[in-house]
Amino acid sequence: MSNFTVWKTADPASAGKISAEIIAKTVIAKPDCLLGLATGSTPVPIYKELVAQHKKSNLDFSKVRTVNLDEYVGLSAEHPQSYHHFMMSNFFDHINIDLQNTRIPDGMAADLSAFCDQYEQQITNWGGIDLQLLGIGLNGHIGFNEPASVFTRRTHLTDLTESTRKANQRFFNSLDEVPRQAITMGIGTIMTARKILLVCTGIKKAEILERTFFGPIDPMVPASVLQFHQNVTVVADEAALKTILQKHPEFSA
Template sequence: MKIYQAKDYNDMSRKAANIISAQIIMKPDCVLGLATGSTPVGTYKQLVDWYQKGDLDFSKVKTANLDEYKGLSKDNSQSYYYFMQEHLFKHVNIKEKNTHIPDGTETDAEKAAEDYEAIISGLGGVDLQLLGIGHNGHIGFNEPSDIYPKDTHVVDLQESTIEANKRFFDSIDEVPRQAYTMGIGTIMRARKILLLVSGAEKADILYESICGPVTPSVPASILQLHPDVIIVADEAALSKMGIS
């Protein structure tokens, strides 16, 4: 596990974009596992900027997103399909057929999960998986539990996650209560994992995830067992780590 300290959110975003850019340059047809939420927005913005300057080519890149709200269609402004279009896909030369996100409109949870696992397997697996971390330690939408979910599945979102996501909706009542998400096993099969963490409010859970016991009650703690994890975090998020 490698930890890179960034000065602030912007510095974190640039450092993360550098790592993703290197992956694309080294393997132009790489498979990127992508994340949503506020944390990676700056990283995507930097990648778009470099693409527009002619420094990056996404024409052969394939992607698989971590998760999607169950029940939201692609044209819903809060769907993760919509998020990825707005923040990355429509601004670069990636092919639509090469982008993959769980089908939030599929009502058969078992079919949705099996279909998405088949897609990832068909891509040859994920070369680099981008992650954020929730206040309760969730990665993707894998909430604290008694077990580590192996594969893509439907999950009931915890109240803390619903509360954290309500800022994206008009009211908390509009926040979906379920989501499709890659399982912990799916995430851990990625060849490289890039975890981004920003802000003092994530300092405690980052410390617990890195320095605490490996337990499904803190889903991100499983990353301690992955052979190739890079953490890019700003000074505030690393404030409990004793890194200077």
């Protein structure tokens, strides 16, 4: 991991604070930056800390633009488990961002393929992503780029694996309610970001984090492609780093 900056933290809350500080520095340095944002459990402490900085230190989001990684197909923006709803309730409702400067994939689009093309064009029109926030799935997915025979390139429609659906079942009443498809930025789109911030917490992620950075670059472990990126910061708690520290005693964070 010599090409990566790694921050080791005590717990998810600490990881959230460090990650938020990294994002805040990007916003301060470039007030109209384009942030690539993520959803799920991992980013919640990050957004909470950014909201706190906005309220306490007047961190200004008025010119910031954002694009989200993904959205479930078939869920309206008002659905409580949609990523539109997640972003509003956890972040956008609490800061001074102009919602006209935010983009989240539309899982209800009449023509999903055309929408994916438009999403890519919007990122290009805005000058590319300055900082992309990522979590990582238990199977190594980033965004909803699932294990596959090749690395996907552009924003696209994807089928969710059963392991991903089961991992997300906790947010729904039953597995049957978990959507089977999603729109996601492609690996190629993610890799165009000028900087990537990967946040990983919890013992369940320890094995896949080690495979991501110390295993072969393999589309069956989608996150392993990050070994090719020249500007990756990893923020991980002690639990998530456990396998790396056990298998690679020469590594220190």
